[in-house]
Each structure stands twice: as C-alpha cells, then as structure tokens.
Amino acid sequence: MTTALRIGFVTGATPDKWARHWRARRREPLELVPVTESDQLDGVRDGSLDMALVRLPVDREGLHCVRLYDEAQVAVASRDHVLAAADEEVTTDDLVDEQLVRPHPSGWTPAAEQLDWPTMTEQEAIETVAAGTGVVILPMSVARLHQRKDVVSRVVTDLEPTTVALVWLVERDDEVTQAFVGVTKGRTANTSR
Incomplete structure (x- = not known):
C-alpha cells in the first residue's frame, strides 16, 4: 500500500x-x-x-x-461598534483608539494603551469582540470561517496582506x-x- x-x-x-x-x-x-x-x-x-x-x-x-x-487583513468588531458604520474599508488610523484583544503578528499596535489580554484563539477573539470588547485583526479567510451575525469585518487597507x-x-x-x-x-x- x-x-x-x-x-x-x-x-x-x-x-x-x-x-x-x-x-x-x-x-x-x-x-x-x-x-x-x-x-x-x-x-x-x-x-x-x-x-x-x-x-x-x-x-x-x-x-x-x-x-x-x-490575503487581505480585516478588523472584526461587534455589530454595535463604530466600525460597523464604516463602509467596506478602514485604515489603521481609524483603529488608533481601539483595544486589540489579540496582538497583531506584524507588531502594529493602536496608540491607545493596550490591556493585557490572555492568549486566545481566533474563535475566542471573535467571541470577545462580539461581546462589545475591542477589535481583532485577522486574515479575511479566518474572519469568514468564524463569521457570526453579531460581528462585522472591514478590510484594513494599509496593513500588508x-x-x-x-x-x-x-x-x-x-x-x-x-x-x-x-x-x-x-x-x-x-x-x-
């Protein structure tokens, strides 16, 4: 065999x-x-x-x-978050005051002081932002894989794919x-x- x-x-x-x-x-x-x-x-x-x-x-x-x-990177946030009002795209400038619930692999961090979040999977990060806490930046396919009705995703145009x-x-x-x-x-x- x-x-x-x-x-x-x-x-x-x-x-x-x-x-x-x-x-x-x-x-x-x-x-x-x-x-x-x-x-x-x-x-x-x-x-x-x-x-x-x-x-x-x-x-x-x-x-x-x-x-x-x-693959494009997207910011995922609660449907009630201000990000939901954006069209299909945002920039890192639009995210400068946000809490990232999971560190971004590139090392990019918003200007706002960041909380010390526990390590979480992509799914756990999306569950956290769905509850109205912060945003997470993920590859588009990962965000789609864990898509929920209570979150939105917007392409972050100035982050490298x-x-x-x-x-x-x-x-x-x-x-x-x-x-x-x-x-x-x-x-x-x-x-x-």
Missing part, C-alpha cells in the same frame, strides 16, 4: 481545490491535516507531515518555501513532493517543471 502524502494546512487556508486536482491525477493517497498558526511548522520539522500550507512569516531554515497567495505558502524540508525534495508543488502552482498533468 502506498503511504499517504500528509499535508498540514493552517486555519483559513483552503487546500480543497489542490486536493481534488491531486486525487484526479495521482495514485498516492492525500491526507489533509489541520494545524494552528502557532504549530504550523511542527509537523513538517518532526516528520509527521510531508508539507504544510502555512501563513508567513515563518522560520525558513532548512525549508523550501513557495508563496501561493496573499498575509501570505499563504507551501513549505517542506529541503531533504524531502522528491518526485511526489514536486508533483504536489506543481498542483499548487497550476501545472497540468502534461506540464513539466
């Missing part, structure tokens, strides 16, 4: 299209494994995953990394790995590298 190709995917990444193309072209089974952003590299580094769809930045030492797509990439160990650069890279890059069954 052929060993399954195990691909981790971070919250918000959408590997379904690539999995369908893989299964239509290849005999090797494919197993998709959800991972959190905090442990997105662990399985690749310890060998329990062959590859992973991760959200950059990551420590790339010993890894191949192929950027796949960028987040990037989803495919990573794998340098020493695992075999034909099967390159075949999956090809699928993510849009190569057809008849395209060569």
